[in-house]
Amino acid sequence: MSNTKVLPLVEPESDAVAPCCPPLTERPFTAEEAETAARMFKALGDPVRLRLFSAVASHEDGEACVCDISDVGVSQPTVSHHLKKLKEAGLLTSERRGTWVYYRVEPSVLAAMGRLLAMAPAAA
Amino acid sequence: MSNTKVLPLVEPESDAVAPCCPPLTERPFTAEEAETAARMFKALGDPVRLRLFSAVASHEDGEACVCDISDVGVSQPTVSHHLKKLKEAGLLTSERRGTWVYYRVEPSVLAAMGRLLAMAPAAA
Numbered sequence: 001m002s003n004t005k006v007l008p009l010v011e012p013e014s015d016a017v018a019p020c021c022p023p024l025t026e027r028p029f030t031a032e033e034a035e036t037a038a039r040m041f042k043a044l045g046d047p048v049r050l051r052l053f054s055a056v057a058s059h060e061d062g063e064a065c066v067c068d069i070s071d072v073g074v075s076q077p078t079v080s081h082h083l084k085k086l087k088e089a090g091l092l093t094s095e096r097r098g099t100w101v102y103y104r105v106e107p108s109v110l111a112a113m114g115r116l117l118a119m120a121p122a123a124a
Numbered sequence: 125m126s127n128t129k130v131l132p133l134v135e136p137e138s139d140a141v142a143p144c145c146p147p148l149t150e151r152p153f154t155a156e157e158a159e160t161a162a163r164m165f166k167a168l169g170d171p172v173r174l175r176l177f178s179a180v181a182s183h184e185d186g187e188a189c190v191c192d193i194s195d196v197g198v199s200q201p202t203v204s205h206h207l208k209k210l211k212e213a214g215l216l217t218s219e220r221r222g223t224w225v226y227y228r229v230e231p232s233v234l235a236a237m238g239r240l241l242a243m244a245p246a247a248a
Contacts, residue, residue, distance in 0.1 A: 024174075025181040025229070031197070034171040034178070041174070045166030047158040050148075054158070057149040073155070105149070110241055117238040 023118045040113055043089030048074055049082045056092060057105045065100040147242045164237050167213030172198055173206045180216060181229045189224040 020036040021029060029037065044050055055069035056062070070079050083103060086092040091110070092103045144160040145153060153161065168174055179193035180186070194203050207227060210216040215234070216227045 024178040024234075025186070026178075027182045028179040028193075029175050031171065031175065034174040038169050038171040038174045041165045042169030045162050045169040047155065047162040050158040050162045050165070051153050051155065054148040054150075055152040058151045062149070069152075110148075114238055114241040117234055117241065 020112070021116055024116050025118075037113075037116055040089055040091065040109065043086055043091055046082070046085075048072055048078070049086055052079065052082055053086055053091060053105070056103045057110075062107075063102055063104045065102050067100060069103075144236070145240055148240050149242075161237075161240055164213055164215065164233065167210055167215055170206070170209075172196055172202070173210055176203065176206055177210055177215060177229070180227045181234075186231075187226055187228045189226050191224060193227075 021033040044053065051072045052069055055072070056064045059068055066079065066083070070076060072079070074082075083092065083094070086103075087094055089109075090106055093106055094101050094103050096102075145157040168177065175196045176193055179196070180188045183192060190200075190203065190207070194200060196203070198206075207216065207218070211218055211227075213233075214230055217230055218225050218227050220226075
């Protein structure tokens, strides 16, 4: 079967989500850094998105099918809408396999957000 | 010595911002956890707020007067509005001293947010 063409081009979803910024405590952010980082925080600033995100993040192998994570009390179109937002923010990636779309957490983005929140080391 | 009763009533500024939640990768968040955590992320999900926050966080001694941090290209009332939002989210505390109000970062909340984003350790 010649299914090689289906292989994923593993490209970042968007340049905007490349790890961008120093810890928040290091120096005042520039306008551009703030734009980039705020986009990531905003994506997690909604309770439904946060539940979906933690459902994916904590699922076996850090990957979940939509069918696994729709249990958050909102309609399927709303779930899809929020998953799309999380993808746009670079927090999730997705891949269609057969009937279902599978979502994965993007660990580098999570790590970058964690780094933003790291407290500055004691001044030298 | 009978000083046991004095021991830690270390009360958070607001119940809403008490460190609430396990790492996002540990298990799916409950609705209540998601509400609390989303509030913190949302507060940093705006570029102007993020610039103000990093201006305070990176200022000498982690404390800044409004007069130190108004350099973000928005009006003074807008600065005040955003600082209020950051306070409501528990990310900043404030204290009036003489003419000026001084803002400080609340390290425990920052630490709690960092913990949320920590990657889960390899399963035991």
